[in-house]
Amino acid sequence: MTRAPDLPALFDRADGLYRDYKLGAVRAWKARTGGLAIGYMPIYIPCELLHAQGVLPVGLMGARDDLEIIKGDAYYQSYICHIPRSTIELGLNGNIDCLDGLIFPAICDVIRNLSGIWQTLFPDKLVRYLDVPQNFSPDIGGRFYRHELETLCAEMAGRGARPYDPEALSASIALYNRLRRLVRDLYALRQEAPWKVPTSELYIMLRATLVLPVEEAIDLLEEYHACVEAADDRQPLDQARVLLTGSFCEQPPIGLIRTLERSGCYIVDDDFVQVHRWIKSDIPVEGDPLNNLVQAFLSDAIASSTRYIDQGVKGAELLDRVRISGAEGVLFCAPSFCDPALLDQPMMVRAVETTKTPWTAFKYSENTGQFQVIREQAGTFADSIKLWSEA
Amino acid sequence: MSKDQSQVRQKDMIARHFDRLAAAPDTGDKTAYTFVPGNLTELLLSFDLLPVLPEINSLQSAMRGKTAEYIALAEKFGHSEDVCTYVKSDIGMMKSGNIGPTGQRLPDPDVLLLSYTGCFTFLKWFELLREEYHCPVAMLHVPYQPDGRVTPSMRDYVVKQLRDEVIPTLERVSGRAYDEDRLKAHLALAAQAEDDLVWVLQSAKHRPSPIDAYFGAVYYVGPIFSAFRGTQAAVEYYRALRSEIDERIREGKGPVTPDGEMGQERFRVVVEGPPNWTSFRQFWKMFSDEGAVAVASTYTKVGGMYDLGFRHDPSRPLETLAEYCLGCYTNLGLPTRINLLAQYIKEYEADGFLINSVKSCNSFSAGQLHIMREVERISGRPGGFIESDLVDPRYFSAANIKNRLESYFQMLEQKRMGGAA
Ligand code: SF4
Numbered sequence A: 001m002t003r004a005p006d007l008p009a010l011f012d013r014a015d016g017l018y019r020d021y022k023l024g025a026v027r028a029w030k031a032r033t034g035g036l037a038i039g040y041m042p043i044y045i046p047c048e049l050l051h052a053q054g055v056l057p058v059g060l061m062g063a064r065d066d067l068e069i070i071k072g073d074a075y076y077q078s079y080i081c082h083i084p085r086s087t088i089e090l091g092l093n094g095n096i097d098c099l100d101g102l103i104f105p106a107i108c109d110v111i112r113n114l115s116g117i118w119q120t121l122f123p124d125k126l127v128r129y130l131d132v133p134q135n136f137s138p139d140i141g142g143r144f145y146r147h148e149l150e151t152l153c154a155e156m157a158g159r160g161a162r163p164y165d166p167e168a169l170s171a172s173i174a175l176y177n178r179l180r181r182l183v184r185d186l187y188a189l190r191q192e193a194p195w196k197v198p199t200s201e202l203y204i205m206l207r208a209t210l211v212l213p214v215e216e217a218i219d220l221l222e223e224y225h226a227c228v229e230a231a232d233d234r235q236p237l238d239q240a241r242v243l244l245t246g247s248f249c250e251q252p253p254i255g256l257i258r259t260l261e262r263s264g265c266y267i268v269d270d271d272f273v274q275v276h277r278w279i280k281s282d283i284p285v286e287g288d289p290l291n292n293l294v295q296a297f298l299s300d301a302i303a304s305s306t307r308y309i310d311q312g313v314k315g316a317e318l319l320d321r322v323r324i325s326g327a328e329g330v331l332f333c334a335p336s337f338c339d340p341a342l343l344d345q346p347m348m349v350r351a352v353e354t355t356k357t358p359w360t361a362f363k364y365s366e367n368t369g370q371f372q373v374i375r376e377q378a379g380t381f382a383d384s385i386k387l388w389s390e391a
Numbered sequence B: 001m002s003k004d005q006s007q008v009r010q011k012d013m014i015a016r017h018f019d020r021l022a023a024a025p026d027t028g029d030k031t032a033y034t035f036v037p038g039n040l041t042e043l044l045l046s047f048d049l050l051p052v053l054p055e056i057n058s059l060q061s062a063m064r065g066k067t068a069e070y071i072a073l074a075e076k077f078g079h080s081e082d083v084c085t086y087v088k089s090d091i092g093m094m095k096s097g098n099i100g101p102t103g104q105r106l107p108d109p110d111v112l113l114l115s116y117t118g119c120f121t122f123l124k125w126f127e128l129l130r131e132e133y134h135c136p137v138a139m140l141h142v143p144y145q146p147d148g149r150v151t152p153s154m155r156d157y158v159v160k161q162l163r164d165e166v167i168p169t170l171e172r173v174s175g176r177a178y179d180e181d182r183l184k185a186h187l188a189l190a191a192q193a194e195d196d197l198v199w200v201l202q203s204a205k206h207r208p209s210p211i212d213a214y215f216g217a218v219y220y221v222g223p224i225f226s227a228f229r230g231t232q233a234a235v236e237y238y239r240a241l242r243s244e245i246d247e248r249i250r251e252g253k254g255p256v257t258p259d260g261e262m263g264q265e266r267f268r269v270v271v272e273g274p275p276n277w278t279s280f281r282q283f284w285k286m287f288s289d290e291g292a293v294a295v296a297s298t299y300t301k302v303g304g305m306y307d308l309g310f311r312h313d314p315s316r317p318l319e320t321l322a323e324y325c326l327g328c329y330t331n332l333g334l335p336t337r338i339n340l341l342a343q344y345i346k347e348y349e350a351d352g353f354l355i356n357s358v359k360s361c362n363s364f365s366a367g368q369l370h371i372m373r374e375v376e377r378i379s380g381r382p383g384g385f386i387e388s389d390l391v392d393p394r395y396f397s398a399a400n401i402k403n404r405l406e407s408y409f410q411m412l413e414q415k416r417m418g419g420a421a
């Protein structure tokens, strides 16, 4: 059997989009449509809202290991994570000047304060700190969040976007439901047959979707799904199944993901590019669409480290994910100096230990260039899992 | 009134409070652990709940030289070396028997009042403590002020949480019904104390300044940032303090430092960022030895921006609590912080400003290099930048900080001479 012929081409296209700091695809879209493009920082914003007003949402997740940081380092002390400095570098270099604005979701103090820096550096752009509720009651947090979203709609309209239209929003929700379903299906396929969907490949596909209009992102993932389904030449190896957690904001370099795979790990669940998985199931399209978006955020979002867990047990969702994915071990893999991930980690470790699931932990930065130590650590971890499962 | 009377009074207030806390398991008094920014002390007092402030325990542990051991213990239990050392110090203290600053054991909390203002770490901190104490949490999410204003939506959100969630939880825990008249009485007392605190802080506009508005002022804000805002004792403390400072102004005196009366006031500086607590006196001495006095600081505003005019208003009890929480310093967007610093430099006729950037605290530190450049640009005054930590002694490099400060003050001196030439 041969590999589906168009997979390499598809991967190259996605990889090109992932590597293009200058957002060529976004520039082309703007030239074609004349629409506004608005960026957003990790982890999640309701992209439907932007789409419904004719705005292209563009996900920014920092840089990789090949962007030389010169200006960004003048903004941040050594004990602050890397993503804000690479974002500043991209901003000051003019790489992302095609964006008409940037949205900073409320996930941590660093992203929050970056929004203030952005306000002073780019006073002509739309800069919105999107506060999200930590109270999950519809009458309280829901009302507040709805107001935040309405303000965002009005601000986009004030910049020339189409005004808010509930019908358009319902249609956008339906499209994003399709995208979310596709991502869920790919994650499910990877759990079932991780050799068919290597994480280092899936990850690039997901990163590519961040700079594409949702319609094209759907096409890309559908094509990818078809390719990997058909890739019969991909055969299982004797690898340990691991769940990787903690990498929801600053992303590891692709070399690190490949290193983990080469060290004997099948990553069967992860926290990468969570924007399409933040809402866990389809959002209803009937009824008031804005309310549906709000309600989904309140009651159907993942148990992120950036959220207050008011009900249930801390770490319960992680244990569910371990069980559902069939992971044999957990890799705590957080960016250095990442408050939400690292403050959460002791609670997550404790939860994982209740089920006697093996775990190991390491930190990275998006520009980590040396993987030797991680290779050895992950290799030993994978070996020990395999030995243990054989015993 | 003797000049030390306010200090004696404060010491006495603290001692009595910790005595009550230590006796709580026997007396049945109930306790609420909570945070300084956005604290709801008047509300807690109206339910007869005793406040415990883990941040203050951490800083006091640092001053007693205990935090190296506490932090090491927390790290041994898996807490990352990268995160806020207040949290690790608190966890280490708890794991070591929860002995508070007075050497007495602190009671376990009956409720964790998670008023989440200006810092995401608070949220994680109490999730961590909840796992240890298994007690209820009353969560109050306070939205951020990115654009320097409080919108009706923000205020309503906080008020609704107070009314529908925080108060019912406090009722359940305390076994008492919400008593708005009692709350109003505490709020009225808070406003009186706030008037006098502002008078004291603004006394630094005099030359020489009678106070050090950073190192000295951390003692002055102690009662109002902790368990005593809204009490008669705090009103009396601030009245006493005000009259002592008034006397110093009449006598033309500068601040009292750890080495006694400060000599000639040579430099007036504004300070941004929290102090280092493990070498607090040494750090202060590096300023006072150079004749440098802090005339304004942002750290003394983390528990409320009273100098900008906010006062607790008993006629709108829940709204006023909401506005208070929304207005604390670290809940303000960076452009607002920048303008505030520039305004302080102007109003307090400062020669320059210094930023003490602490490794622990992203809420303060992320963006401070940008703040420095912007404040220099707006004010035309030079900024200095030093780095340390709050309570982790590993990050206080005395020689390095002293060098930087000396160079900075030399530069101010040269500028002054250049200006005079
Ligand atoms: S990596 Fe962590 S600390 Fe840094 S910006 Fe992202 S969430 Fe915040």
Ligand code: SF4
Residues within 6 Å of the ligand: B055, B084, B085, B086, B087, B118, B119, B120, B121, B122, B330, B360, B361, B362, B363, B364, B390
């Ligand atoms: S991060 Fe800063 S504001 Fe938050 S708890 Fe630590 S010291 Fe306080």
